[in-house]
Amino acid sequence: MTALPAAALAARAQDVSPEIVTDILTLVRHETSSYDLPGLAAGLDLLHTLAVHRLGRPDHAQRHPGGECGDTLALTYTSTGTGHVALVGHYDTVWPTGTLAGWEQPEVSDDGREKLSGPGIFDMKTGLVQGIWALKLARASGVPVPTVTFLFNGDEEIGSLSSRPVIEEVAQQADATLVLEPSAHGAVKTARKGCGIFRVTATGVEAHAGLAPQDGASAITALSEFVVAAAAVAAPGKGTTINTGLIKGGSGTNVVAREATASIDIRVSSEAEQLRVDDALDAIRVSDRRVRIEIDHAWNRPPMTLNAASARLLALAREVTREQGRGDLPDAAVGGASDANFVAALGLPVLCGMGAVGDNAHARGEFIYPDTVPAQTSLVAGLLGRLAEPQRG
Secondary structure (H helix, E strand, O other), X not given: OOOOOHHHHHHHHHHOHHHHHHHHHHHXXXXXXXXXXXXXXXXXXXXHHHHHHHHOOOOEEEEEOOOOOEEEEEEEEOOOXXXXXXXXXXXXXXXXXXXXXXXXXXXXXXXXXEOEEOOOHHHHHHHHHHHHHHHHHHHHOOOOOOXXXXXXXXXXXXXXOOOHHHHHHHHHHXXXXXXXXXXXXXXXXXXXXXXXXXEEEEEOEOEXXXXXXXXXXXXXXXXXXXXXXXXXXOEHHHOEEEEEEEEEEOOOOOEEOOEEEEEEEEEEOOHHHHHHHHHHHHOOOOOOOOOEEEEEOOEEEOOEOOOHHHHHHHHHHHHHHHHOOOOOOOEEEEOOOOOHHHHHHOOOOEEEXXXXXXEOOOOOOOEEOHHHHHHHHHHHHHHHHHOOOOOOO
């Protein structure tokens, strides 16, 4: 087979773009909320079937049970090159099952470009499909390609609680990891904030709100004080943000609340800020000392920075985009975290944001630009060709 030049590979991706988009919409039409285990199981079956349809049966397949989370599926396709690349992406979404029924589909964007919308289409079902098609196109291009392990996990949106050890194990076996998360308006993501999801519990004293309010110590009032004080710990100039996203508490309007809880999302750009936030939150005191405050410091993902190994991987990706006539590939630092954080923390080569071009992640109206699908797919396909040889000594 004669190897396709870079421009021909990009053109081939353009030719099959309607099929790629059809596969994307097929996945989007099956809802996979992080908390809907039956929906996740069926969605992973659909994704597995799609991979087999486009690539044939994998040489190795393993489904790792997720327990209370969605399962993680590893599919390995051995190939002609001696390198090994992990393509990582999550199939769970933030959208509750049933959201699709009321979703409005825009036809064009404000600048006249077509866009496609749907729950999870941007974050990140488009990236999953583009990854599958990238290997298909790379195989058909006539160049050696590496062994590829796809890793599809169903719990990324809730912290990759069960899939993290699988991701780390696969990444350590691979020469490079490409995470198929959405791009930053076409830029790959080389730095991400670390994140924590802290649970704060306030325990007070119950009392009748009308007969003996003085005997009570309100957990809700104390927790409210804590939340306001916690917000003041944020330091946006240093990249540290703090958001209380959930609060629960109390048993009735006429009862001084005995217990209340808050879930707080914390993002940091450095380990130093992580330590500062820990100390600052522990130092918060509420006015009613009868209320006990307990903090679960649940740091979920370490900050991701561009290590030397990832910098070399970025340089290869930039060579691919130039050869395909796209010019230089931009990179970006973003506030969101992903499974790439785990890989980077191990000092391993990883690029994130190799997936969709669009916007509005986690918001109604999230969308992709379908005219970018061929370029993003051919980028990953071309990079696979560059990674046919081992990249680590």
